[in-house]
Amino acid sequence: MSEIPDKYNHNTAEERWMKLWEESGIYRWDPTRSREETFVVDTPPPTVSGSLHVGHVFSYTHQDLIVRYQRMRGKNIAFPMGWDDNGLPTERRVQNIFGIRCNPRLPYNPDWKPRRDKDDRDVEEVSRRNFIEACQLVTVEDEAAFEALWRRLGLSVDWNQTYATIDAHCRKISQLSFLDLVEKKQAYQVEAPTMWDIDFQTAVAQAEVEDRERDSFYHDIRFQVEGGGDFVISTTRPELLPACVAVAAHPDDERFKPLFGKNAITPIFQAAVPIVPAEHADPEKGTGILMICTFGDSNDVDFWKKGGLPLKQIIGLQGTLLPVEWGTAPFTTQDPAAAQKAYDELAGQHLKKARARVVEMLAEAGAGVGEPRPTKQFVKFYEKGDRPLEFVSSRQWFIRILEHKEKLLEMSRQIQWHPDHMRLRIEHWIEGLNQDWAVSRQRYFGVAFPVWYPLDAEAQPDYSRPIYADARLLPVDPLSDTPPGYSEDQRHQPNGFTGDPDVMDTWATSSMSPQIMSHWGLDAKRHNRLFPMDVRPQSHEIIRTWAFYTIVKAWMHENTIPWKHVTISGWILDPDRKKMSKSKGNVVTPGHLLEKHSSDSVRYWAARARLGTDTAFDEKVMEQGSKLRTKLFNASKFVLGVMERSGATAGGADQITHPLDLAMAANLCDLVRGSTESFDRFDYAGALAATEDFFWNFCDDYVELVKRRSYEEEDTAGRRSALAALKLGLETLLRLFGPTMPYVTEEIWSWRHPGSIHRASWPSDSEFETGGRIEHPGAYTLAVEVLKKVRMAKTEGKKNLRWPVARLEIVAGADDLKALESVLEDVLQAGAVDPAGVTLTPGEGLSVKATLADNAA
RNA sequence: GGGCGAAUAGCUCAGUUGGUUAGAGCAUCUGCUUUACACGCAGAGGGUCGGGGGUUCGAGUCCCUCUUCGCCCACCA
Numbered sequence: 001m002s003e004i005p006d007k008y009n010h011n012t013a014e015e016r017w018m019k020l021w022e023e024s025g026i027y028r029w030d031p032t033r034s035r036e037e038t039f040v041v042d043t044p045p046p047t048v049s050g051s052l053h054v055g056h057v058f059s060y061t062h063q064d065l066i067v068r069y070q071r072m073r074g075k076n077i078a079f080p081m082g083w084d085d086n087g088l089p090t091e092r093r094v095q096n097i098f099g100i101r102c103n104p105r106l107p108y109n110p111d112w113k114p115r116r117d118k119d120d121r122d123v124e125e126v127s128r129r130n131f132i133e134a135c136q137l138v139t140v141e142d143e144a145a146f147e148a149l150w151r152r153l154g155l156s157v158d159w160n161q162t163y164a165t166i167d168a169h170c171r172k173i174s175q176l177s178f179l180d181l182v183e184k185k186q187a188y189q190v191e192a193p194t195m196w197d198i199d200f201q202t203a204v205a206q207a208e209v210e211d212r213e214r215d216s217f218y219h220d221i222r223f224q225v226e227g228g229g230d231f232v233i234s235t236t237r238p239e240l241l242p243a244c245v246a247v248a249a250h251p252d253d254e255r256f257k258p259l260f261g262k263n264a265i266t267p268i269f270q271a272a273v274p275i276v277p278a279e280h281a282d283p284e285k286g287t288g289i290l291m292i293c294t295f296g297d298s299n300d301v302d303f304w305k306k307g308g309l310p311l312k313q314i315i316g317l318q319g320t321l322l323p324v325e326w327g328t329a330p331f332t333t334q335d336p337a338a339a340q341k342a343y344d345e346l347a348g349q350h351l352k353k354a355r356a357r358v359v360e361m362l363a364e365a366g367a368g369v370g371e372p373r374p375t376k377q378f379v380k381f382y383e384k385g386d387r388p389l390e391f392v393s394s395r396q397w398f399i400r401i402l403e404h405k406e407k408l409l410e411m412s413r414q415i416q417w418h419p420d421h422m423r424l425r426i427e428h429w430i431e432g433l434n435q436d437w438a439v440s441r442q443r444y445f446g447v448a449f450p451v452w453y454p455l456d457a458e459a460q461p462d463y464s465r466p467i468y469a470d471a472r473l474l475p476v477d478p479l480s481d482t483p484p485g486y487s488e489d490q491r492h493q494p495n496g497f498t499g500d501p502d503v504m505d506t507w508a509t510s511s512m513s514p515q516i517m518s519h520w521g522l523d524a525k526r527h528n529r530l531f532p533m534d535v536r537p538q539s540h541e542i543i544r545t546w547a548f549y550t551i552v553k554a555w556m557h558e559n560t561i562p563w564k565h566v567t568i569s570g571w572i573l574d575p576d577r578k579k580m581s582k583s584k585g586n587v588v589t590p591g592h593l594l595e596k597h598s599s600d601s602v603r604y605w606a607a608r609a610r611l612g613t614d615t616a617f618d619e620k621v622m623e624q625g626s627k628l629r630t631k632l633f634n635a636s637k638f639v640l641g642v643m644e645r646s647g648a649t650a651g652g653a654d655q656i657t658h659p660l661d662l663a664m665a666a667n668l669c670d671l672v673r674g675s676t677e678s679f680d681r682f683d684y685a686g687a688l689a690a691t692e693d694f695f696w697n698f699c700d701d702y703v704e705l706v707k708r709r710s711y712e713e714e715d716t717a718g719r720r721s722a723l724a725a726l727k728l729g730l731e732t733l734l735r736l737f738g739p740t741m742p743y744v745t746e747e748i749w750s751w752r753h754p755g756s757i758h759r760a761s762w763p764s765d766s767e768f769e770t771g772g773r774i775e776h777p778g779a780y781t782l783a784v785e786v787l788k789k790v791r792m793a794k795t796e797g798k799k800n801l802r803w804p805v806a807r808l809e810i811v812a813g814a815d816d817l818k819a820l821e822s823v824l825e826d827v828l829q830a831g832a833v834d835p836a837g838v839t840l841t842p843g844e845g846l847s848v849k850a851t852l853a854d855n856a857a
Numbered sequence: 858g859g860g861c862g863a864a865u866a867g868c869u870c871a872g873u874u875g876g877u878u879a880g881a882g883c884a885u886c887u888g889c890u891u892u893a894c895a896c897g898c899a900g901a902g903g904g905u906c907g908g909g910g911g912u913u914c915g916a917g918u919c920c921c922u923c924u925u926c927g928c929c930c931a932c933c934a
Contacts, residue, residue, distance in 0.1 A: 211930090211931080211933075213933095214933090216933090218934085233934075234934065235934055236933080236934065237934080248934090280932060280934095281934080282932090282934085285934065286934055287934090289934085290934035291934065292934090293934095296933090296934075297932070297933055297934075298932060298933080299932050299933085299934080300934090302932080377933050377934090378931085378933050379933055380933070388933095419862095421861060421862070422861090424860075424861060424929095425860090425861070425928095425929065425930090428859095428860060428861085428929075428930065429929085429930075432930060432931075434932095540928075540929085541928085541929085543929090544929085544930090571927095571928090573927090608869090608870075608871095609870090612862085613862095613863090613870095614862095614863085614927075614928090615869085615870090616868090616869065616870095618868085618869055618870095618883095620868080620869070620882085620883055620884090621869065621870090621882080621883085623883085623896075624869095624882060624883070624896095626896060627882095627896045627897090628896095629896090630894070630896050630897090631893095631894065631896080631897085633893090633894085634893045634894035634896095634897090635893065635894075636893090637893055637894085638893030638894075639893080641893075642893090685871090686871090686873090689870095689871065689881085692881090692882095693881075699893090699894090700898075700899095703893090788899090791898090791899055791900085792899075792900065794888095794889085794899075795887085795888060795889075795898095795899045795900050795901095796888085796899095796900080797888095798887090798888055798889075799888090799889075800888095800889050800890085800891060800898095800899095801889070801891055801898070801899065802889095802891055803889095
């Protein structure tokens with residue numbers, strides 16, 4: 001029992017409870033309880049890119065609402081927190097903050113320290129290990145900022161269960177995963193054309209690619225046909241002319257049918273290339289005949305993969321044209337000297353400059369036809385990149401997914417998606433897959449592949465005999481650790497070894513987030529108590545990556561789904577209905593919102609948005625939350641005061657016997673059932689709306705109606721019933737609001753209860769075993785209706801609500817009159833009606849006429 | 858080009874399986890110092906439920922079609 005404060009200051013109260021919750025450990029996961037008793041969340045590890053966003057607050061609140069409900073249902077909660085700190089976003093930030101760039105060939109410098117005052121320095125090159133240290137320095141700061149925000153927001157995370165995707169544990173799980181996939185023949189390495197970002201200098205996967213519309217030009221080029229004749233090709237990429245390996249037209253295209261089987265001669269380079277039929281050639285597009293180059297687009301790749309054509313690799317990893325020797329295969333030509341002379345002007349140039357020069361050459365050679373024609377085209381970009389992707393042949397690791405489409409669809413359908421239509425997104429994505437998962441990246445701050453390659457007598461790696469790390473020794477870094485059977489001095493030596501220099505796609509680690517938490521492969525007991533998990537909360541734009549890859553991994557490793565449910569939060573839109581994003585400059589930082597409105601109010605705003613629904617950022621809704629918070633505080637203070645007035649004590653539900661109280665309790669019981677059903681299907685917003693609606697009516701109508709009986713001096717049955725019902729109402733409503741407004745409900749709960757409300761049990765039917773049967777179910781509604789009529793009369797008479805009513809004439813059906821009589825005393829008192837002026841007349845419908853007294857008495 | 862979702866009061870949103878005069882909050886207007894709360898209470902005005910067809914005794918709710926917006930996907934010569 002503590003003193004009830006007069007006022008509620010959300011900032012001091014929230015700071016206080018935040019600390020108390022941590023000290024008391026009420027949100028800790030209990031590793032001794034069984035899987036059935038446990039509710040496990042696959043918390044999204046936020047990308048620690050330094051920027052905090054209201055969108056974060058929005059979606060993480062949704063998770064917490066579900067978690068807090070489950071906790072009150074008695075579940076042992078496993079709600080961890082991870083930090084996604086590896087990958088390109090971190091590398092980019094670190095490069096900018098410290099003005100550094102990674103050069104993996106440099107040796108580690110133990111004395112080097114990152115400096116933030118980079119103003120007038122040139123970009124500094126540092127070793128991979130130094131670079132990673134700089135990354136870690138930044139991410140630790142970012143993680144602290146996130147944790148502070150999460151704590152203040154009231155996320156009921158178990159802060160003992162945290163991980164960072166670059167930490168040793170995550171690297172170990174990621175490498176274990178990789179070795180398991182190698183063992184299961186699901187991971188393979190191949191030299192093949194791969195989508196390549198020339199700026200980031202890395203391969204990228206299909207899931208990270210987006211199409212962007214660009215302005216472009218068709219250039220018309222005349223090709224000669226061997227043995228006579230010519231034709232014109234329209235191309236947007238004339239710079240690929242030296243890489244042309246064939247020209248193709250549709251097999252049914254009468255214009256070109258006679259040419260199939262002959263050779264065309266490329267202008268300038270004078271290379272003879274076959275004229276072939278190809279289904280993908282569209283007679284309507286361009287001139288109906290096109291160049292096949294290695295490689296201009298994915299059609300070229302697909303066609304080339306069918307075999308029979310040489311590989312003329314002219315695009316280098318930096319996006320410049322490679323030097324080549326004309327006159328030797330595959331760069332055959334009828335005029336080696338001329339071809340070489342022309343090409344030497346292009347070698348070393350960036351693609352864009354090469355294009356311009358080729359166009360000039362074509363014009364000089366008379367092979368350019370007319371002026372370039374502007375067009376729009378969709379070009380593939382790495383989602384974080386600025387220049388178009390190129391298809392470059394390189395050695396990469398892949399994970400087999402194309403051949404498992406059916407199985408992956410089946411697994412996806414075993415999972416329940418909320419809202420359900422989000423399941424279609426992953427189904428369509430799986431159906432549309434056209435490449436295996438390219439999982440290696442030519443980057444530095446990431447998880448290394450636990451692989452080395454033996455070197456032959458010429459110190460060339462033998463990729464057909466990779467050396468895998470011993471699973472017991474993970475994590476390893478093949479660039480500094482020595483493979484089994486070798487000594488470190490054999491590194492890079494003839495007949496020695498070399499480490500795989502690549503790192504894994506960041507999703508290769510994030511896709512293991514359930515197993516990272518459960519310690520798959522390391523602690524079977526823990527794993528079985530946490531996996532498969534209950535719910536994966538996430539946003540919809542990463543269904544094709546995070547959700548998809550996690551499903552892939554769980555199936556490949558253990559032939560199971562990773563979780564039973566996926567909940568998808570919507571986006572926050574600014575008032576113009578645009579998605580909020582940093583680049584648009586319309587982001588609202590969440591810290592000051594919590595200060596200004598309180599965490600409870602910001603959570604209220606988030607809780608009103610249903611899963612999958614995009615929501616406008618609206619501080620008005622937060623203000624509405626603040627009103628609710630204040631009302632909860634004031635109403636609780638008052639109800640407790642009434643309950644405990646002059647030494648009276650409110651009893652249990654069995655004390656509830658008065659018709660009005662019985663009816664209220666029955667309505668409340670319905671509310672509890674409805675809210676429980678809503679929460680069970682992750683509809684926290686529906687539960688909140690119903691609870692809020694009930695609460696305001698409880699305050700305005702019910703509390704007013706029972707004041708008379710609760711104020712009685714004698715310990716009557718009527719008073720006992722009123723006090724017990726007030727107690728039941730207050731304690732039930734507080735718990736229903738608990739998940740949404742954890743701070744203010746905890747504050748109020750603490751006045752009269754020893755433990756946390758967040759460990760209290762969720763209201764259930766058994767709490768509504770009242771001391772009487774309901775004879776007039778409509779009594780409460782009727783009482784409210786009559787009271788409203790009385791109030792209306794006072795408002796229309798411009799009198800205050802205490803103004804006495806001289807006469808009250810009620811006409812109603814016989815049953816309603818009976819019901820009304822049972823609660824009439826409460827109604828008359830609440831309306832300040834003179835009992836002597838009341839007439840009850842049987843009749844049709846319900847009609848109420850109130851006549852105000854002349855004087856205020 | 859294909860798919861998914863959305864369109865309800867000035868604004869932000871509810872409207873369960875089709876069923877009486879379509880709801881809430883904010884905003885607007887009007888009253889009320891009422892001893893829990895003026896971040897309150899009592900009221901009022903405000904919507905042809907995007908357009909058009911159809912099914913039905915009855916449609917915001919089901920079917921078709923169109924329009925607008927958002928998102929996802931698509932082979933980009």
